[in-house]
Amino acid sequence: MDKIRIAxxxxxxxxxxxxxxxxxxxxxxxxxxEAEMIPLELHDLYEETLTKKGLQNGDWDIAHINTDWIFDAVNSKAVENLSPLIAQNPPQNFPEGWHESLLHLQEINNQVYGLPFHDGPECLIYRKDLFEDISEKENFKNQYGYDLQPPKTWEQFTQIAEFFNRPSDNLYGCVFANYPDGHNMVFDFCLQLWTRGGSLLHDNNQININKLEAIQALDFYRHIVNNPKTTHPKSKEFGSVEAGMAFATGEAAMAINWFGFASMCEVIEASKVKGKVDIAELPHDENQNSASLNVYWLYTIGSGSKHKNIAYDFLRFATTPQSDKLLTNEGGIGCRKSTWNDTEINKTIPYYHKLSMLHENALTLPQTPVWPKVAELIDYMVLKAIDSKIPSAQLLEETQKNIQKII
Incomplete structure (x- = not known):
């Protein structure tokens, strides 16, 4: 029997x-x-679909591709241009059904190469039950001299993490995802940079990370990740999924992670914090603004697929309002405005409507075919910062030299 293969x-x-x-x-x-669905970790997914040309040679009919990779995928002609198919038979309520920030990264040269599948910008996830506890509030104010509330600055974030760090109760102030997979630490570095008023780009739109705000960002991050008085000791082993699970099982008071890991706390069986979670904008430096990162997942069709029509029909089916809501109830994050504002969803996940707020501050990574290689270099730099005493300024200078060689 013929089958369709989905990465x-x-x-x-x-x-x-x-x-x-x-x-x-x-x-x-x-x-x-039959649909053969193969679950793959981030690195393996990129390898299978793009490095090994799996989408081009027909190994995969459909693949989850994230927006970090879509420019690379389009440049290497790995994914099908969906614009002609959309023109003939558009997805339900396309494009009005989605926030504009979920439509532009997959649109390259005015052609559409994927449909939004799973979303949820980076945010501060915190235990509202701890933050609202009267005795916790009193103790905190006595110790630090200000009211306990979601931190507005990185200094407050550190102090609150110290306050809630209670290893004997298996509760830590915060948790990070420091497994070196070319993603989590890169995103964390970007967020630290942006919330200090920095940018990844030079005046001439070239990638340049060798700047003062980047030194401050790397200094802060390497210190807090290694601080046993604030941070979950397994952070170095965690990817974003494991860090999200540690938060869901009650092991951290705060996390900087994707919105999806907040909503997961309300719907998965393993969660010990249902009804005890809320989200807020990320902390920032004094006199700077908060920021978020918008990287989202797409459904794409392989350019080498022999089942393009069936694949596209399935994509249309998988992105209806009902399917989008199903994904949310299963523990993913729907991308449609209808899901964000759904009464039932907001009853289960009371902060779901805040997604539109996060999108207003959401920045994106540079759209360039070399970004995956640049991300590897930044990932390696952050890992080196965490695992060594080499000054941040030196690490940034070395990394920028290596970035120059690529671009």
């Missing part, structure tokens, strides 16, 4: 949602076709 970002909510969607799609279309 899935490994994450249980994605896997269960896709299985349910394919089953429903098959019944609705009287389709007798």
């Amino acid at each position: 899935v970002r490994k994450f249980e909510p994605f896997e269960t949602t896709l299985k349910k969607l394919w089953d429903a799609f098959s019944v609705e279309n009287n389709l007798n076709m």
Whole structure:
């Protein structure tokens, strides 16, 4: 029997949602076709779909591609241009059904190469039950001289993390994702840089990270990650999923992570913090603004697929308002405005409507084919900062020299 192959970002909510969607799609279309869905970790997903040209040579019909990679994927002709298919048979309420910030990264040279699948910008996730506890508030004010509330600055973030760090209770002030996969530490570095008023780009739009704000960002980050008085000791082993699970099982008071890991706390069985979580904008330096990072996941079709029409029909089915809501109820993050404002969803996840607020501050990474290689260099730099005593200024200078060689 003929089958369609789907490369899935490994994450249980994605896997269960896709299985349910394919089953429903098959019944609705009287389709007798098997879908082989292979869950892959980030690095393996990039390797399978792009490095090994799996999307070009027909190994994969559909793949989850994140917006970090889409420019690279389009440049290497790995993914199908969906614009002609959309013109003939658009997804329901396209494009008005989505926030504009979820439509532009996959639009290259006025052509569309993917449909939004899973979203949720970076934010501060915190335990509101701890922050609202009367005795905690009193003790905090006595110790630090100001009211306990979600931190506005990185200095407050550090103090609050110290206050809630209680290893004997298996509770830590904060948790990070420091597993070197070319993503989490890169994103954290960018957020630290942006919330200090810095930028990844030079005046001439070239990538340049060798600047004062970057030194401050790297200094702060390497210190807090290694601080046993504030930070979960397993942070260095955690990817974003593991850090999200540690928060969901009650092991941290605060996390800087994707919005999806906040909503996951309300819907997964393993969560010990249902109803005890809220989100806020990221802290920032004095006199600077908050920032968020918008990287989202897309459904894409391989340019070498032999089942492009069925694949596109499935993409249309998988992005309807009902399917988007299903993904959310499974523990992912729907991308449609209708899901963000859904009464039932906001009953389960009371901060879901705040997604539009996060998108107002959400910045994006530079769209250049060399970004994945630049990200590897930044990832290596942050890892070196965490694991060594080499001054941040020296690490940034060396990394910028290596970036220059690529660009």
